[in-house]
Amino acid sequence: MPETRPYPIGIPGQAWGRPELIAWRSRQRRQRSYADDVVSALDQQRSHWDVCRYGELEYGDERYPLLAVRSAAWRDELPGVLVTGGVHGYESSGVQGALRFLTQHAAGFEERVNLLVVPCVSPWAYERVQRWNFDAVDPNRAFKPNGPAQESAALMRLVAPLRGRFVAHIDLHETTDTDESEFRPAKAARDGEAFEPCTIPDGFYLVDDAQNPQPAFQQAIIDAVQSVTHIAQADSNGQLIGSPLVAPGVIHYEVRSLGLCAGVSGARCTSTTEVYPDSPRTTPEQCVAAQVAAVGAAIRCVLQRPDRALQSY
Template sequence: MTNSTYPIGTPGKKWNNNDKAQWLKRQNIKRSYQNEVVTLINDLKGTLNIEQYGELNYTAGTYPLYILKTPNFNANKPTVLITGGVHGYETSGVHGALRFAKTSAMQYCEQFNIIVAPCISPWGYETINRWNPDAIDPNRSFYEGSPAQESAAIMAFIKSLGTDLIAHIDLHETTDSDNSEFRPALAAREGTTNTNWNIPDGFYLVADTKKPEPEFQKVIIESVAKVTHIAPSDENNQLIGVPQEQFGVINYAARDLGLCMGFTDAPYVTTTEVYPDSPTATDEECILAQVAVITSALNYITTSTKD
């Protein structure tokens, strides 16, 4: 599919409200947030603290939003935020966050306060979607007065804590459906032409241009390489049309673009990009790659702050 053949809208014109309503009618529930995500959150009662930090209210449905926290929060410990499912269709982001919470979070609770928000966009999870029901991308909406309920809710919660973060790790995927659906839909919505069809074959990281922390990113890449393959750059030394800074790493202007990883002042930030559509990838491998990112990041910060 190309943006010129996308079935909604008029080529060259931005979508109006009728176009967005037509798009929403085409979306349908494909899996259950309650059964596949909330039940796993509830399974961790007694180990981690569970808090409801908000609720999404759409005509398309109402969704409670949950975070998991390590017990005994202490203002003297550095605080780490892990987010998944900002794009609900990126499955290993959700389940990687939950797997880390289940298997590894308590191993780090002496050194860190850890907050895990495993599924920022539950409607997107259920409909396997990049956008929310308003045809808004939450991961371009992390700014003051956000039009996305999903982004606004987690930002408000983190602000309410009144604590600085040392790290924020945002778990994502790059999928073949970016080309078959989401890039054409974006071009149609904006009345533009999509020119980037690059899908890297493997894992990569997106660092923040203003605080790239290259050694931090390098350590994560080395850890993930033991689990899944790292994406090589294309013939232009680029990934998704962006210059590669080092093997498996590109930089984005996170705050300027309204990305999730850019909404805090944490010095250590990264966005993961797992490639689940690789012929060699399995669901489990993708989940373990996300966990490897988090644990290697925390190990690096622990070592660096001791030096």
């Protein structure tokens, strides 16, 4: 076990106050452009899709338009599918996977489903390759009424009129080595807690909803992705990131009580993907391709096998 060192901000055992938050913000540097990578890409899709601005993120003197893409001919008789990426801004393949699905694959489904795609939920964090938002809040724990994250609240407002009309929601994420080297130590410091080391799974895995498990839906995604990249194996305790493995490459979380994005839509079938970009057995291109494969498999499953998609364990 590598030696753990105190996080460079704060006093061990004491939760952060405003001085620590300001110190943390001062360490964040813009490393890429949301306007160039996301806004520009979506502008090129306006001739075919309905690109809508569903809000604006305001942090200090910075403004970020929040953009979603939906089927131009939304038809009430068709099932809805929600695709979200970039809830955690540092998880690059989630953003790029959502964009690639939209630009290269989504047209093949538009006559059969109503699509709503939000490629980058957290643009401030995307630019800074950061998990948290400007306020050191994890958006993927803030999808709750009166939650503390602007990003999460804006997405909830967008989805609210359609809640319950989605058959599937797939939320695209990564688990990286920096989860263990930076983000979990930062969280422990922020909350005044001791950092407990964990093991990062080597490979792709899924998080299903413990209150609404959909095993066939998850299996369809695993089957599609394993031809692109490898599936994570359980650790010596039969777990992934501290949760029991319930099927190959699948764990359960209490999605709604934890305030996870996967609980925002009220969809019957939900899944959170987790790609491992730091593995020596994969590449950035494979990670993006895995996200695209996961989205396509999720849609095909609910279209072709709705009975299996709704089986329970």
